[in-house]
Amino acid sequence: MEFNSLKDADKRYIKSIVSPERFSTGTSNLDLHARDMSSHPASRPEAVVWPAGREEVSRILSYADQRRIPVTAWGAGSSLEGNPIPVRGGIVLDFSQMDRILAIRTDDFQADVEPGVIYKELNHKLRHTGLFFPPDPGAGATIGGMVANNASGIRTVRYGSTKDHVLRLVVVLANGEIIEIGNRAAKTSSGFDLLHLFVGSEGMLGIVVETTIRLVGLPAEFASAVATFQTVEDASKAVFDIMRSGLDPAALELMAPECIERRKDLGLPISPTLFIEFHGPTRNQLTDAVGIAEGLCHEHGCREFRPGLDRAERDRLLEARYAMGEMIRQEHPDHPSIVIDVAVPISAYPEMIAFAREAARKAETGPAYTFGHAGDGNIHLVINRGGKGRESWQRIEEVNRTIVDKALALNGTATAEHGVGIGKAKFMEAEHGRSLEWMKKVKQLLDPNGILNPDKMFP
Amino acid sequence: MEFNSLKDADKRYIKSIVSPERFSTGTSNLDLHARDMSSHPASRPEAVVWPAGREEVSRILSYADQRRIPVTAWGAGSSLEGNPIPVRGGIVLDFSQMDRILAIRTDDFQADVEPGVIYKELNHKLRHTGLFFPPDPGAGATIGGMVANNASGIRTVRYGSTKDHVLRLVVVLANGEIIEIGNRAAKTSSGFDLLHLFVGSEGMLGIVVETTIRLVGLPAEFASAVATFQTVEDASKAVFDIMRSGLDPAALELMAPECIERRKDLGLPISPTLFIEFHGPTRNQLTDAVGIAEGLCHEHGCREFRPGLDRAERDRLLEARYAMGEMIRQEHPDHPSIVIDVAVPISAYPEMIAFAREAARKAETGPAYTFGHAGDGNIHLVINRGGKGRESWQRIEEVNRTIVDKALALNGTATAEHGVGIGKAKFMEAEHGRSLEWMKKVKQLLDPNGILNPDKMFP
Numbered sequence: 001m002e003f004n005s006l007k008d009a010d011k012r013y014i015k016s017i018v019s020p021e022r023f024s025t026g027t028s029n030l031d032l033h034a035r036d037m038s039s040h041p042a043s044r045p046e047a048v049v050w051p052a053g054r055e056e057v058s059r060i061l062s063y064a065d066q067r068r069i070p071v072t073a074w075g076a077g078s079s080l081e082g083n084p085i086p087v088r089g090g091i092v093l094d095f096s097q098m099d100r101i102l103a104i105r106t107d108d109f110q111a112d113v114e115p116g117v118i119y120k121e122l123n124h125k126l127r128h129t130g131l132f133f134p135p136d137p138g139a140g141a142t143i144g145g146m147v148a149n150n151a152s153g154i155r156t157v158r159y160g161s162t163k164d165h166v167l168r169l170v171v172v173l174a175n176g177e178i179i180e181i182g183n184r185a186a187k188t189s190s191g192f193d194l195l196h197l198f199v200g201s202e203g204m205l206g207i208v209v210e211t212t213i214r215l216v217g218l219p220a221e222f223a224s225a226v227a228t229f230q231t232v233e234d235a236s237k238a239v240f241d242i243m244r245s246g247l248d249p250a251a252l253e254l255m256a257p258e259c260i261e262r263r264k265d266l267g268l269p270i271s272p273t274l275f276i277e278f279h280g281p282t283r284n285q286l287t288d289a290v291g292i293a294e295g296l297c298h299e300h301g302c303r304e305f306r307p308g309l310d311r312a313e314r315d316r317l318l319e320a321r322y323a324m325g326e327m328i329r330q331e332h333p334d335h336p337s338i339v340i341d342v343a344v345p346i347s348a349y350p351e352m353i354a355f356a357r358e359a360a361r362k363a364e365t366g367p368a369y370t371f372g373h374a375g376d377g378n379i380h381l382v383i384n385r386g387g388k389g390r391e392s393w394q395r396i397e398e399v400n401r402t403i404v405d406k407a408l409a410l411n412g413t414a415t416a417e418h419g420v421g422i423g424k425a426k427f428m429e430a431e432h433g434r435s436l437e438w439m440k441k442v443k444q445l446l447d448p449n450g451i452l453n454p455d456k457m458f459p
Numbered sequence: 460m461e462f463n464s465l466k467d468a469d470k471r472y473i474k475s476i477v478s479p480e481r482f483s484t485g486t487s488n489l490d491l492h493a494r495d496m497s498s499h500p501a502s503r504p505e506a507v508v509w510p511a512g513r514e515e516v517s518r519i520l521s522y523a524d525q526r527r528i529p530v531t532a533w534g535a536g537s538s539l540e541g542n543p544i545p546v547r548g549g550i551v552l553d554f555s556q557m558d559r560i561l562a563i564r565t566d567d568f569q570a571d572v573e574p575g576v577i578y579k580e581l582n583h584k585l586r587h588t589g590l591f592f593p594p595d596p597g598a599g600a601t602i603g604g605m606v607a608n609n610a611s612g613i614r615t616v617r618y619g620s621t622k623d624h625v626l627r628l629v630v631v632l633a634n635g636e637i638i639e640i641g642n643r644a645a646k647t648s649s650g651f652d653l654l655h656l657f658v659g660s661e662g663m664l665g666i667v668v669e670t671t672i673r674l675v676g677l678p679a680e681f682a683s684a685v686a687t688f689q690t691v692e693d694a695s696k697a698v699f700d701i702m703r704s705g706l707d708p709a710a711l712e713l714m715a716p717e718c719i720e721r722r723k724d725l726g727l728p729i730s731p732t733l734f735i736e737f738h739g740p741t742r743n744q745l746t747d748a749v750g751i752a753e754g755l756c757h758e759h760g761c762r763e764f765r766p767g768l769d770r771a772e773r774d775r776l777l778e779a780r781y782a783m784g785e786m787i788r789q790e791h792p793d794h795p796s797i798v799i800d801v802a803v804p805i806s807a808y809p810e811m812i813a814f815a816r817e818a819a820r821k822a823e824t825g826p827a828y829t830f831g832h833a834g835d836g837n838i839h840l841v842i843n844r845g846g847k848g849r850e851s852w853q854r855i856e857e858v859n860r861t862i863v864d865k866a867l868a869l870n871g872t873a874t875a876e877h878g879v880g881i882g883k884a885k886f887m888e889a890e891h892g893r894s895l896e897w898m899k900k901v902k903q904l905l906d907p908n909g910i911l912n913p914d915k916m917f918p
Binding site for chain 1: 564565566567568569589608609610611615616620622623632636637638639640642643644645646647648649650651652653654655656658659660663664676699703705707739740741743744747748802803804805806835836837866867870871872873874875876877878879883887890891892893894895897898900901902904905916
């Protein structure tokens with residue numbers, strides 16, 4: 001695609017659409033929107049705009065589409081595959097000022113929100129209602145970013161991904177047209193499902209300016225436990241047994257010893273560790289579930305099973321799990337890393353885990369860290385570059401490909417929750433085959449000039 | 460769209476693709492594929508083909524696309540909006556011979572099935588595994604038909620619709636191309652979600668030839684109850700209170716007295732009736748839930764609350780609920796009917812119920828029957844024509860429109876689970892606004908010659 005850079009006249013016009021204080025070409029603002037939390041190279045936009053409403057978004061897109069100027073939506077910048085990096089420059093639309101919770105309908109278990117609402121803040125505001133929005137990505141993500149990325153997280157094993165909680169969207173298309181998709185009923189079989197086409201489309205098909213999300217009742221009770229094992233493979237086998245037992249955990253997280261080692265504050269033995277949580281209406285039921293899980297862990301050589309974590313212990317552990325990515329970055333400030341995010345059917349999880357760790361070991365990369373939303377069959381392996389040269393980067397790229405190829409051979413996916421962005425584009429042909437061509441055609445249909453978040457997803 | 464009728468040469472060619480015994484132009488076969496369970500006028504295809512595999516489907520579509528011959532997929536013909544009626548003639552592809560269960564992977568809670576597999580038979584075969592496929596449409600539906608229609612039913616209130624259980628599809632496109640979409644991991648954020656675009660597309664974007672579905676563990680325990688009320692409005696208010704309490708019923712069905720009256724065999728008082736069921740791991744928990752539900756029912760003037768139905772009683776009641784449509788048809792053999800299938804947010808359910816019943820009463824139609832998957836905010840109102848003339852048909856059409864308009868005004872949907880087909884096409888503009896134009900563009904993209912199930916969905 002050929003794009004135009006922003007001329008002075010463009011800047012004047014766009015500034016006239018929004019108010020001047022919501023338009024910036026200042027270096028620090030450009031730098032703040034040049035990279036996400038990944039190691040992908042930074043690329044500055046030419047201007048940052050903070051829209052205040054859908055009409056502004058519509059007018060900006062309409063103009064940019066005619067002028068062939070790239071437009072990339074920006075949530076919190078917490079993505080991990082370079083998803084919102086404006087690689088072709090143009091305009092970044094930062095949604096942090098469209099952050100109103102428009103309605104909370106507790107009777108219907110629903111909320112209408114603008115895309116800039118922060119996930120954690122939404123759940124904080126919902127707390128007194130007894131409801132929550134469950135697909136917890138753990139970072140400072142916005143709802144708009146979660147929708148764009150079909151985000152999931154620690155709670156997905158029980159409660160599903162973002163796509164399972166979106167009922168209605170208001171989307172601005174590349175040409176500036178505003179369309180409303182879906183409705184507020186609990187179910188529908190009316191027309192083609194355009195809703196899910198936009199969820200997870202990484203801002204490449206349209207820009208979400210309002211969402212109706214389905215909420216879930218907070219559990220009356222929870223029970224959390226930590227289990228430590230001899231080997232990561234043993235832990236992964238316990239994961240498989242817990243999932244196939246039908247116990248329905250509300251969290252089932254794996255952390256390898258190298259992840260625990262850096263967090264002495266948790267007071268855990270430096271061993272492969274599972275964090276297990278159940279939600280339910282009564283304490284007795286949860287005690288039963290924890291008991292069954294304990295038995296299954298012991299069948300796989302569990303060293304220590306510590307049930308009955310209190311809320312403070314539980315929260316500290318979850319916080320440590322959430323902070324894993326940042327902890328690794330701080331540990332290796334000069335080692336750009338690749339974050340592997342494959343998922344496989346749960347029966348293949350032990351094989352996938354063993355394969356991935358062995359692949360990293362054999363390649364003699366820099367330090368590698370294994371963790372993940374194990375109950376979903378999801379593995380994160382953060383592989384740091386060993387040296388400084390191009391060769392060491394190639395080596396971790398090769399490990400990445402080897403692991404993704406294995407996940408695909410096991411009928412899994414190259415990217416379970418981080419989206420495609422820049423980093424996973426190279427695997428799309430292998431994963432999707434001919435259907436990738438139809439994804440391209442859908443892109444061409446909805447964004448014929450290719451202005452929306454260009455040069456992503458497609459190799 | 461202009462289509463060609465089947466010439467002798469076409470018939471010979473298509474017969475050469477499949478074996479001769481799987482091709483028919485016999486009158487009785489054409490008649491058997493001329494109408495579904497709705498009152499929409501019958502329309503014969505010109506030929507019926509029973510494909511045996513995806514390659515045959517591909518070759519037929521490729522040929523039909525070049526020759527501009529309509530092709531309509533056929534499951535069990537149990538739909539209620541004329542969805543598979545071949546209104547433009549052409550070829551009907553009957554999938555009853557592609558009915559293999561290709562794999563059941565109990566460890567992964569998954570099955571791979573061909574589209575002709577009968578829903579009930581699948582669950583029968585799954586019984587010994589402790590798993591089931593929950594979106595129960597109640598009719599003799601096939602999995603292919605359920606995917607085409609995003610079917611849901613009695614279990615949807617807890618377990619979701621078909622769309623929530625499809626992980627992977629193999630689809631033959633209008634041009635004969637075979638594409639595989641999705642994978643067998645529990646979650647993915649890889650590429651645009653084409654999967655959900657095909658689920659619920661009523662065979663208008665492509666024809667599904669294989670599906671990987673997600674299964675669910677059978678509940679260890681269930682508890683069923685029947686509650687009878689003074690008025691349907693009282694019952695609908697109890698529904699709202701049960702849903703907003705967060706009790707998570709596994710069935711919450713409403714039957715108005717006119718539905719009960721015809722089923723004296725159930726031994727129920729002729730009153731507005733709720734059927735309530737809970738699923739869970741322990742009997743104690745369910746007893747608690749039933750107790751809470753009972754209290755909520757009594758707050759709305761419940762006459763009798765009968766908990767602790769045994770399996771035989773429960774099954775008889777569910778069978779009666781499933782048989783409602785057929786019972787009404789048999790009761791009024793000469794009165795074609797309209798089946799209303801709106802859904803609204805649960806807080807609007809009492810208002811919607813009252814409005815719909817009053818609209819039917821005022822219009823002095825023939826006998827009307829109210830029932831529905833109340834927990835989903837879904838209302839079925841079967842309205843029979845009062846007389847024989849055109850005027851009496853117009854009258855029920857007007858009631859239909861009045862009720863749909865109200866459902867849309869309450870932020871609901873014109874069709875919760877029966878799809879669009881012929882009968883709901885006239886409401887699509889009101890429901891979808893500008894996004895309907897994009898549905899048309901998606902249709903144009905995937906089926907440029909419009910051969911797949913033509914003249915449906917779009918007004």
